[in-house]
Amino acid sequence: VVTGGIVTVKDSSWLMSWTINRQPQFRQQPKDHCLVWVYALFTDKPGDYVKKPMRECTGKEICMEWLYHIGVPESEIEDMAANSANTVPVMMPYIDAFFMPRAYGDRPKVVPDGAVNFAFLGQFAETPRDTIFTTEYSMRTGMEAVYTLLNVDRGVPEVWGSVYDVRDLLDATVKLRDGKKPIDMELNLVEKMALKKVLSKIHGTDIEKLLKEYQVI
Numbered sequence: 001v002v003t004g005g006i007v008t009v010k011d012s013s014w015l016m017s018w019t020i021n022r023q024p025q026f027r028q029q030p031k032d033h034c035l036v037w038v039y040a041l042f043t044d045k046p047g048d049y050v051k052k053p054m055r056e057c058t059g060k061e062i063c064m065e066w067l068y069h070i071g072v073p074e075s076e077i078e079d080m081a082a083n084s085a086n087t088v089p090v091m092m093p094y095i096d097a098f099f100m101p102r103a104y105g106d107r108p109k110v111v112p113d114g115a116v117n118f119a120f121l122g123q124f125a126e127t128p129r130d131t132i133f134t135t136e137y138s139m140r141t142g143m144e145a146v147y148t149l150l151n152v153d154r155g156v157p158e159v160w161g162s163v164y165d166v167r168d169l170l171d172a173t174v175k176l177r178d179g180k181k182p183i184d185m186e187l188n189l190v191e192k193m194a195l196k197k198v199l200s201k202i203h204g205t206d207i208e209k210l211l212k213e214y215q216v217i
């Protein structure tokens with residue numbers, strides 16, 4: 001369940017993001033404490049305020065860089081990071097392992113062919129159609145394992161088939177271009193003429209409506 005929106009400072013040199021999810025994040029968390037997740041992808045680049053790579057920073061320094069990006073006056077940053085926050089740095093060097101390119105067969109099926117009393121769960125097991133890096137993926141592998149091995153007559157919740165849905169594909173195409181319309185790509189004269197012809201052909205049709213709805217044109 002998503003309870004907060006990730007905000008990314010896209011021009012920050014660490015490529016920093018933060019998210020504040022529904023509080024409390026931990027049962028024992030005092031009511032007047034707010035837990036913030038701050039993270040960044042380029043840990044080797046000097047920061048914009050703290051001129052050090054993130055991987056060499058203390059928690060306080062990471063907090064200072066964040067406070068700078070959310071607009072705290074510079075005169076207050078150090079005091080706030082030291083006395084109003086407790087920042088715990090965590091390095092996750094293997095997190096990209098989830099996303100390594102793989103071929104079918106590199107990861108075991110949840111219930112390998114012929115298995116009767118064991119299964120593989122979690123992000124490194126292969127389950128059809130789903131995408132890793134979600135808690136749903138892990139849950140689905142658990143359900144699949146139990147239902148299959150114990151012959152439980154229940155279906156594993158469906159994965160939304162976005163790869164087969166033209167609306168999702170159009171939407172993703174535009175998002176991949178940072179919201180720029182594909183028709184604004186640089187085209188040569190022949191391509192421009194072809195595009196004009198196609199646009200006139202679809203004028204007034206449902207296809208035009210669809211492309212407009214997803215900001216393709």
Ligand SMILES: Cc1cc2nc3c(=O)[nH]c(=O)nc-3n(C[C@H](O)[C@H](O)[C@H](O)COP(=O)(O)OP(=O)(O)OC[C@H]3O[C@@H](n4cnc5c(N)ncnc54)[C@H](O)[C@@H]3O)c2cc1C
Pocket residue numbers: 092095121122123133134135136138
């Ligand atoms: C920074 C970050 C942000 C994320 N954001 C989201 C998000 O917004 N939404 C979302 O859906 N998913 C998100 N995910 C992914 C999600 O957290 C994971 O996919 C999910 O938690 C995996 O669950 P799991 O139970 O399969 O594995 P894990 O949660 O990794 O559990 C495995 C457990 O096994 C234990 N273990 C390992 N080896 C042994 C051993 N030898 N003996 C005993 N125990 C062992 C580990 O300590 C761990 O507790 C995020 C992950 C990260 C790292």
